[in-house]
Amino acid sequence: MIESRKDDHIRIASGQNVEEGNNLFNEVQLIHMALPEIDLDDVDTSITIFNKRLSFPFIIGAMTGGTETAEKINTILAKCAEEYGIGMYVGSQRVAIVKPETARSFRVVAENAPTALKIANLGAPQVSRLDEKVLSDWVSQAIDMINADAIAIHLNPAQEVFQPEGEPWFRGVIDKLRFIKRVANRPLIVKEVGNGISMEVAKALVSKVGPDAIDVAGTGGTSFIRIESIRAGTTDEADVFSGWGIPTAISICEVRSVYNGVIIASGGIRSGLDGAKAIAIGANAFSMSRPLLLAALKGYDEAKRFIGKLLREFKIAMFLTGSRSVDELGKAPIVFGPTIISWLSQRNIPCKHIRRFM
Ligand SMILES: Cc1cc2nc3c(=O)[nH]c(=O)nc-3n(C[C@H](O)[C@H](O)[C@H](O)COP(=O)(O)O)c2cc1C
Numbered sequence: 001m002i003e004s005r006k007d008d009h010i011r012i013a014s015g016q017n018v019e020e021g022n023n024l025f026n027e028v029q030l031i032h033m034a035l036p037e038i039d040l041d042d043v044d045t046s047i048t049i050f051n052k053r054l055s056f057p058f059i060i061g062a063m064t065g066g067t068e069t070a071e072k073i074n075t076i077l078a079k080c081a082e083e084y085g086i087g088m089y090v091g092s093q094r095v096a097i098v099k100p101e102t103a104r105s106f107r108v109v110a111e112n113a114p115t116a117l118k119i120a121n122l123g124a125p126q127v128s129r130l131d132e133k134v135l136s137d138w139v140s141q142a143i144d145m146i147n148a149d150a151i152a153i154h155l156n157p158a159q160e161v162f163q164p165e166g167e168p169w170f171r172g173v174i175d176k177l178r179f180i181k182r183v184a185n186r187p188l189i190v191k192e193v194g195n196g197i198s199m200e201v202a203k204a205l206v207s208k209v210g211p212d213a214i215d216v217a218g219t220g221g222t223s224f225i226r227i228e229s230i231r232a233g234t235t236d237e238a239d240v241f242s243g244w245g246i247p248t249a250i251s252i253c254e255v256r257s258v259y260n261g262v263i264i265a266s267g268g269i270r271s272g273l274d275g276a277k278a279i280a281i282g283a284n285a286f287s288m289s290r291p292l293l294l295a296a297l298k299g300y301d302e303a304k305r306f307i308g309k310l311l312r313e314f315k316i317a318m319f320l321t322g323s324r325s326v327d328e329l330g331k332a333p334i335v336f337g338p339t340i341i342s343w344l345s346q347r348n349i350p351c352k353h354i355r356r357f358m
Pocket residue numbers: 009010013061062063064090091092121154191192193194217220221222266267268269287288289290291293
């Protein structure tokens with residue numbers, strides 16, 4: 001049952017148009033620098049995050065595991081993560097804890113990416129129902145399965161509510177997150193899955209959990225409202241809620257206005273230029289899912305080529321803003337379009353509060 005859901009997600013996400021909303025990166029303008037006073041070769045795209053050096057601030061998004069197809073995808077993506085020295089999340093590992101015979105589909109990530117930054121993954125609704133002893137066991141199993149450097153817990157209320165067999169159980173999640181932070185012995189990342197994180201959620205996380213990173217996973221890319229409705233065979237409600245959520249560029253600003261830790265930008269990021277914009281408005285790294293699924297389904301060479309292209313686009317954006325380092329990119333001048341300005345003003349977020357160096 002869980003396994004067939006994983007294959008449904010892969011099949012629907014790769015076979016149909018499931019991207020909705022606008023991440024509003026079209027309203028973030030980096031200012032061209034005609035006199036960068038550096039050579040392209042001087043641009044250093046690397047960063048250090050959770051004690052790992054990444055060749056550029058990119059993390060392969062959380063997607064899958066639990067089936068044969070998922071194992072092939074995870075193997076290809078892990079090889080790419082190792083080859084480029086970037087990060088990689090795995091998909092939710094509940095399936096492998098409940099059905100240990102499927103754990104191999106995740107273990108291939110540790111085997112093929114021994115030195116890369118690897119991030120374990122569990123879902124908030126599922127952990128909300130476990131007692132502390134069982135939860136502690138799930139967390140260690142998830143981490144050990146891929147030799148993870150960090151663990152991500154995903155918040156996905158919109159997905160659960162549209163999923164035919166969904167578990168929209170969010171009571172008590174904050175206490176469980178705080179418990180995971182205490183027992184995981186690894187950095188804790190709290191992420192969404194494509195509907196974004198608001199300033200209020202980030203504030204609650206800061207005061208009650210203390211996560212090491214927040215991945216905003218905003219609106220404007222893959223929509224799980226759409227994917228789950230297609231699985232359910234009725235898309236009327238999904239049409240009503242099409243584009244629901246916080247656009248990714250805005251979610252970065254909302255979270256940055258109250259949170260000083262690591263922000264990972266994701267949700268509809270589709271180029272190295274989008275990634276550079278995300279960093280210029282306050283993120284520390286960026287992540288992408290669906291396009292990598294499509295590339296991995298074509299094979300290792302295509303996935304490798306795709307990530308190489310992203311790296312090159314990111315480097316060009318750094319050069320053309322005169323940014324020698326990723327820190328400098330975080331201070332590059334930007335201009336926002338009217339929707340973002342209006343949103344920030346109605347939410348009382350001063351523009352000067354959204355930059356990385358507050
Ligand atoms: C096929 C597929 C499966 C996914 N499964 C998970 C998952 O198990 N856990 C999770 O945290 N996010 C999952 N996601 C959500 C992604 O991590 C990401 O937040 C979302 O797709 C938005 O990024 P994108 O627009 O670049 O695809 C999945 C995404 C896709 C496309």
